[in-house]
Amino acid sequence: MSSSTATPAYEPKTSVGKVTNYVDSRVGGSAMVKEFGRKIFPDHWTFMFGEVALYTFVILLISGTFLTFFYDPSMAETHYEGSYLPLRGVEMSVAYASSLDISFDIRGGLFMRQVHHWSALLFVAAVAVHMLRVFFTGAFRKPREFNWVVGCVLLIMSLAAGFTGYSLPDDLLSGNGLRIIDGVMKAIPVVGTYLSFFLFGGEFPGTAIIGRLYVLHILLIPALILLLIGIHLFMVVLHKHTQFPGPGRTNTNVVGYPVGPVYAAKAGGFFFIVFGIVAAISAAFTINPIWNYGPYDPSPVSAGTQPDWYIGWVDGALRLMPGTIGAFDFEWNIPFPWGVNTLSLNVLIPALVPAGIVFMLMFAWPWIEAWVTGDKREKHLLDRPRNAPTRTGIGVAGVVFYCVLWAAASSDLIATHFLVSLNDVTYWLRFLAIAGPILGFMVARRIALALQRKDREIALHGRETGRIVRLPHGEFIEVHEPVDEYKLYRLVSFDSPEVALPAVDANGKVGLPEKVRSRASRFFFEDRVAPVTPSELNAAHAGHHGEIAEAQDRESIASH
Amino acid sequence: MADSSHGSPNTSATVAKPGQGGVDTFENPGLPPHRPRLADRNRRAEKRAERQVALLFVISIIGTLLFFVGYFFVPLNDTIARLRLQNLMLGLGTAFAMLGIGVGIVHWARTLMPDHEVTESRHEIRPEKDRADAEKIIGDIFEETGIKRRPLIRNTLLGAMVLAPLPAIAIFRDLGPLPGDVLRETMWEAGTRLTRDPSGTPIRAADVTVGSAFHVIPEGLNEAEHKLEEKAKAVVLLMRLDPEELNPSPGREDWAYEGIVAYSKICTHVGCPVALYEQQTHHLLCPCHQSTFDVTQEAKVIFGPAARPLPQLPIDVDDEGYLVATSDFQEPVGPSFWERG
Numbered sequence: 001m002s003s004s005t006a007t008p009a010y011e012p013k014t015s016v017g018k019v020t021n022y023v024d025s026r027v028g029g030s031a032m033v034k035e036f037g038r039k040i041f042p043d044h045w046t047f048m049f050g051e052v053a054l055y056t057f058v059i060l061l062i063s064g065t066f067l068t069f070f071y072d073p074s075m076a077e078t079h080y081e082g083s084y085l086p087l088r089g090v091e092m093s094v095a096y097a098s099s100l101d102i103s104f105d106i107r108g109g110l111f112m113r114q115v116h117h118w119s120a121l122l123f124v125a126a127v128a129v130h131m132l133r134v135f136f137t138g139a140f141r142k143p144r145e146f147n148w149v150v151g152c153v154l155l156i157m158s159l160a161a162g163f164t165g166y167s168l169p170d171d172l173l174s175g176n177g178l179r180i181i182d183g184v185m186k187a188i189p190v191v192g193t194y195l196s197f198f199l200f201g202g203e204f205p206g207t208a209i210i211g212r213l214y215v216l217h218i219l220l221i222p223a224l225i226l227l228l229i230g231i232h233l234f235m236v237v238l239h240k241h242t243q244f245p246g247p248g249r250t251n252t253n254v255v256g257y258p259v260g261p262v263y264a265a266k267a268g269g270f271f272f273i274v275f276g277i278v279a280a281i282s283a284a285f286t287i288n289p290i291w292n293y294g295p296y297d298p299s300p301v302s303a304g305t306q307p308d309w310y311i312g313w314v315d316g317a318l319r320l321m322p323g324t325i326g327a328f329d330f331e332w333n334i335p336f337p338w339g340v341n342t343l344s345l346n347v348l349i350p351a352l353v354p355a356g357i358v359f360m361l362m363f364a365w366p367w368i369e370a371w372v373t374g375d376k377r378e379k380h381l382l383d384r385p386r387n388a389p390t391r392t393g394i395g396v397a398g399v400v401f402y403c404v405l406w407a408a409a410s411s412d413l414i415a416t417h418f419l420v421s422l423n424d425v426t427y428w429l430r431f432l433a434i435a436g437p438i439l440g441f442m443v444a445r446r447i448a449l450a451l452q453r454k455d456r457e458i459a460l461h462g463r464e465t466g467r468i469v470r471l472p473h474g475e476f477i478e479v480h481e482p483v484d485e486y487k488l489y490r491l492v493s494f495d496s497p498e499v500a501l502p503a504v505d506a507n508g509k510v511g512l513p514e515k516v517r518s519r520a521s522r523f524f525f526e527d528r529v530a531p532v533t534p535s536e537l538n539a540a541h542a543g544h545h546g547e548i549a550e551a552q553d554r555e556s557i558a559s560h
Numbered sequence: 561m562a563d564s565s566h567g568s569p570n571t572s573a574t575v576a577k578p579g580q581g582g583v584d585t586f587e588n589p590g591l592p593p594h595r596p597r598l599a600d601r602n603r604r605a606e607k608r609a610e611r612q613v614a615l616l617f618v619i620s621i622i623g624t625l626l627f628f629v630g631y632f633f634v635p636l637n638d639t640i641a642r643l644r645l646q647n648l649m650l651g652l653g654t655a656f657a658m659l660g661i662g663v664g665i666v667h668w669a670r671t672l673m674p675d676h677e678v679t680e681s682r683h684e685i686r687p688e689k690d691r692a693d694a695e696k697i698i699g700d701i702f703e704e705t706g707i708k709r710r711p712l713i714r715n716t717l718l719g720a721m722v723l724a725p726l727p728a729i730a731i732f733r734d735l736g737p738l739p740g741d742v743l744r745e746t747m748w749e750a751g752t753r754l755t756r757d758p759s760g761t762p763i764r765a766a767d768v769t770v771g772s773a774f775h776v777i778p779e780g781l782n783e784a785e786h787k788l789e790e791k792a793k794a795v796v797l798l799m800r801l802d803p804e805e806l807n808p809s810p811g812r813e814d815w816a817y818e819g820i821v822a823y824s825k826i827c828t829h830v831g832c833p834v835a836l837y838e839q840q841t842h843h844l845l846c847p848c849h850q851s852t853f854d855v856t857q858e859a860k861v862i863f864g865p866a867a868r869p870l871p872q873l874p875i876d877v878d879d880e881g882y883l884v885a886t887s888d889f890q891e892p893v894g895p896s897f898w899e900r901g
Contacts, residue, residue: 038678039680083638104636107636108631110646111647143685176833179831182895183827183830183894184830186896186898187895187897191898193739193899194738194739197737199736203743203786204789204792204831205789208736240680247588247590250588251682252681252682253681254681255677256678257678258678265665265668265669266665266670269663269664271662272658272663273662273663273666274662275654275662276654276657276658276660276662277655279651279654279658280651283648283652284648297788298788298791298795299758299775299777300833301833301847302847303835303836304847305848318829318849319849319865320865323829323851324867329867331867331868331896339901341898341899341901342897342899343898344895344896346865347865380682412847412850423863426850486589488586489586489588489589493586531585533586534584534585534586
């Protein structure tokens with residue numbers, strides 16, 4: 001910087017210029033304004049879910065900070081003396097008592113608790129839907145694989161944040177949730193009992209767990225989430241945002257609105273909208289009325305309780321797993337030289353296997369798909385879900401699997417609300433947990449292929465107008481109207497990868513990995529639908545009634 | 561140009577042939593022509609949009625005022641109704657305050673700010689030449705350390721680095737005590753009276769009528785030092801059946817007293833309280849995961865994810881006619897754990 005020696009070439013004239021100059025000559029920043037001030041962001045309604053996640057996280061930080069000022073994470077015994085009469089004099093933990101005080105004796109405390117809980121639910125939901133958007137449109141492909149992994153870790157972190165926070169009020173409901181965690185933990189072979197004793201500081205429930213969860217919930221997990229969000233957004237800037245294919249949009253450009261002013265205004269305004277919606281929900285709908293549950297006590301439990309939605313699927317899996325099938329027992333007592341040890345597969349399998357499968361597939365998916373397609377190019381244009389039918393099918397299978405397990409967490413409520421046998425509900429859900437994803441895959445894939453064919457129809461023969469015309473020789477036809485070139489381009493601009501034949505290696509043989517890859521490629525692309533080509537379009541136009549008939553059509557339409 | 565056809569299946573409904581749709585593609589027509597909005601062409605529409613935005617901001621101001629009214633003029637008393645009213649006013653006030661600003665700004669951006677789409681080109685993420693340079697630099701760094709040529713240094717360093725984090729794990733040892741045998745023992749012992757949960761009043765055998773169920777804690781639990789931990793193991797369900805309906809296995813004939821049986825209330829699945837008793841079928845149902853136990857078959861699992869029967873507490877009556885335990889449970893209660901055996 002030569003500003004100290006030479007006369008500066010830049011003389012600010014406006015007041016904005018003076019401030020800019022002052023800041024820039026000390027810490028820089030003009031380069032950043034140049035880089036980001038007019039940076040282009042593509043716009044599409046599906047791009048908003050990630051924004052919702054970010055904004056609900058900000059709301060969580062704001063409302064959570066308020067709550068920490070009044071919440072006391074102590075499990076010491078106390079007698080409640082606050083305003084809520086039904087519990088006055090009841091023995092409870094300080095944590096529960098302070099949660100009640102936040103609800104009843106601190107103005108706006110209940111509102112903040114509700115804002116915090118509702119935005120937590122919305123946060124995890126927004127993260128999940130954002131990931132589904134990225135998955136179904138193929139936005140995880142090269143060069144964004146690492147960012148997909150960061151997103152997966154963020155999802156796990158948001159689940160951890162939700163769970164640790166859920167337990168803090170130390171009410172009956174969350175205490176039973178911890179009891180289940182304790183039971184699952186004890187089922188882990190070799191170290192399970194020790195893990196449980198270390199986590200709870202001794203026997204369940206102990207007096208340590210709330211304080212420990214509190215530190216995780218307000219310090220460690222949010223810090224990690226913030227860090228990961230930073231990395232996530234840095235990579236978004238680095239890669240620039242993806243966009244849907246369309247007229248004017250290519251793999252090498254970005255089309256959209258500049259950050260300043262339009263995009264910043266829309267995104268900034270959207271924060272207030274999200275906050276407003278959360279506030280409206282919190283005003284009108286009670287969530288987690290802890291005063292109805294009472295303090296934690298290992299003896300009572302209320303029927304028909306469910307965990308928050310994002311943990312529900314694991315609870316549902318625990319419900320669906322049978323303890324025994326016929327004479328086969330899922331709890332094994334294994335004799336070892338030093339004694340008999342117990343392996344509780346009826347707990348371990350549902351707690352670990354579904355989540356293990358879903359998360360492993362999720363983390364590995366960008367590389368699985370790259371391996372199957374063998375495509376090494378950068379992909380900045382998104383797929384419409386219909387244009388990747390197999391991927392769409394697999395995504396839907398995952399969603400169905402999740403939803404069946406989630407429904408299973410409400411099996412007792414389904415039974416009581418619809419007056420059916422609880423056992424039958426469980427049997428059906430067990431069946432659906434296996435058959436549902438397969439059916440979901442087949443149906444979604446077929447629908448995607450059918451939609452692709454419909455797109456071909458529209459591209460080749462135009463839109464059905466619904467107008468029936470009778471030709472002079474008596475034939476009835478429905479008039480189709482060709483789409484304009486922009487709409488046409490939207491319908492035909494997509495990749496349709498072909499089945500890859502196995503490559504022959506140096507010895508002229510086909511190795512096993514290549515065979516598997518070819519098999520996978522066939523599974524993915526065998527039934528592909530190709531985009532319409534210009535020659536097909538010409539042939540379609542030439543092959544029909546010809547110009548004369550079309551002219552007659554037009555006249556007859558005009559006379560109607 | 562009107563095209564009239566229903567589309568022939570030959571071109572559309574079949575699976576694509578190899579090579580189809582690959583080479584011959586449509587030219588990108590470029591951005592569609594910009595369509596001016598009403599506010600771009602019509603001065604009155606522009607003014608109207610301006611007023612709408614301002615109105616939304618005014619709504620936000622009113623929302624903030626509503627919040628203050630709720631905060632300062634709705635004092636909390638001991639009623640839930642008042643709390644709900646305040647919560648509603650704070651919530652709606654905040655909602656209007658936020659939505660007014662948010663919708664206002666978005667409306668402003670959509671109607672009055674420029675809506676021309678702009679094209680910017682992407683550049684290569686990083687030039688490939690840099691990669692070769694980076695590879696060379698990293699290679700040079702490693703070369704200069706000499707780590708490849710000096711295996712003694714490399715191996716001792718690896719050893720040190722494997723060991724160094726272990727204290728960071730070991731230091732967490734004191735998070736809790738070792739389990740020992742505490743999971744195998746409860747407060748119950750020979751002569752402990754069965755008392756009502758939560759009052760702690762003892763139960764006479766005569767109080768337990770056929771079809772009734774009692775939630776039971778051991779006598780003295782409420783005064784115990786680690787009350788919740790003891791309660792989490794010791795809670796018991798007590799019910800009376802027709803003695804004919806009980807089918808005790810050999811060695812357990814005297815665990816019941818005139819048809820009164822006591823079973824652990826802690827589910828053998830993951831530890832929820834098995835709180836529901838169906839007095840017609842004598843089934844016990846866990847409300848968490850619906851494991852169902854049949855009391856007429858010594859609490860055997862007849863449905864659900866649990867794999868073991870609920871442990872039975874052997875009981876009798878003392879001289880005063882109160883129910884007492886004749887020993888502790890004969891097996892650990894609650895969820896399975898590795899050392900359970």
